[in-house]
Amino acid sequence: MPAGVFVLVEGKTAEVEVPDPVLRQDAINRLVAAARPDAWRIDKIVRPGGPAYRAPLEIVIAAGLIDMPAYEPGDGPVLIKNDGNGQELLSAAALPAEPPRTGPGSGVQVWRTHLRAHRIPFDPDDKRAELIARWDQRGAQ
Structure with a gap:
């Protein structure tokens, strides 16, 4: 691949x-x-x-x-x-409920992978805070 x-x-x-x-x-x-x-x-x-x-x-x-x-x-x-x-x-x-929001394991790629796995759309140029906001708003859509 x-x-x-x-x-x-x-x-x-x-x-x-x-x-x-x-x-x-x-x-x-x-x-x-x-x-x-x-x-x-x-x-x-x-x-x-x-x-x-x-x-x-x-x-x-x-x-x-x-x-x-x-x-x-x-x-x-x-x-x-x-x-x-x-x-x-x-x-x-098997994924955790959500990745850490700060510290190790909380990077942009981790959040992108997490959102992809849960089929939550995001923009390719979203920052970590924007990705976290999309995760937090997943139920409101």
Whole structure:
């Protein structure tokens, strides 16, 4: 899986999100090539934080965007991320209720990953305080 790719897997469907526009185009090209001749199976999801792409899990795997050795469809929703240090499998149920708001483990990337896992949209240029505010307002939407 390329660095900077976030994939939310639910059952036999996966949502691919790539914040970087250059890497995003590469991911789209890979998805379309893997889906041919059925490229219509890829859906674009428009979100405030940037687009995501929903496709059957087998297309996302064939595109090389994720490796799935540890995932079983009955495991429930999981977020797979690669921040350049290797692929990490995070179960939404296994995530803490919320990351720390200050101190170690409270950085912008931690909050972005947390919001992605809980499907809360955000803008790519949001600061940590704005991400925390989105988490706090999740029930008000």
